Amino acid sequence: MDEQINAFIASIRRIMEALPTDSKNIRGTVTEVDEAARTCEVQPLGGEAPLPDVRLVASIDSEAIGGVVFIPKIGSAVIVSMLEASESEAYVTSFGEVEKLIIRFSEDSFAELSEAGLSYKNDELEVNLSQDAHQLKVGDLSVQLTADQLSLNGDSAGGLIKIKELKTEWNKNKAILDGLVQVLSGPPIPEPGNGSPSALQASLKGAVAGKQTGVLKDSIINKKVTHGDGDN
Known part of the structure; x- marks a missing residue:
């Protein structure tokens, strides 16, 4: 048993030693968001110069398709970490308020969740849920639901017969x-x-x-x- 405990402690020590020792964290406020580039600009609370192009995801490579992206609200608080204390490697590690959550599974499959509603698209399937209307579309067929009306493939043919x-x-x-x-x-x-x-x-x-x-x-x-x- 002692040998197993010692081996476990040794493995933890190796992991800790492998972590960068010169990284740093900065508290700040989001001043700008570039959703397409998946970056934001952060104003440190200490009054330092703004931090541009702070990553919202692990990779901002334009060829990277999948992933989860938290879009912070302008003016919200965040914590920014820097790998090897380099501002060019800055990324958000903690979000105060989120404007939108984007989950992209592939180039043609993604979901977006925000206070305004939820949208999901996957090939021919499309779902949009908002406070005013809910819509489901599969190929050429569609269903839309509002507070006072249900529409099947639009409303050009009028209402259902009683x-x-x-x-x-x-x-x-x-x-x-x-x-x-x-x-x-x-x-x-x-x-x-x-x-x-x-x-x-x-x-x-x-x-x-x-x-x-x-x-x-x-x-x-x-x-x-x-x-x-x-x-x-």
């Missing part, structure tokens, strides 16, 4: 059509004056012979997709 009201109005028209068909299919109606059977009735009777008015059945309703007026 099937109960449609059936009520349909039944009114059907009652009129059924009445007309009953008259046309009934006994001949004599024409005024000569008493001959109505030629118009005979013509219309032939036109509707063998035909029936339709019935708006419940089978046309897809009960797995429903909507309402927001009452419940």
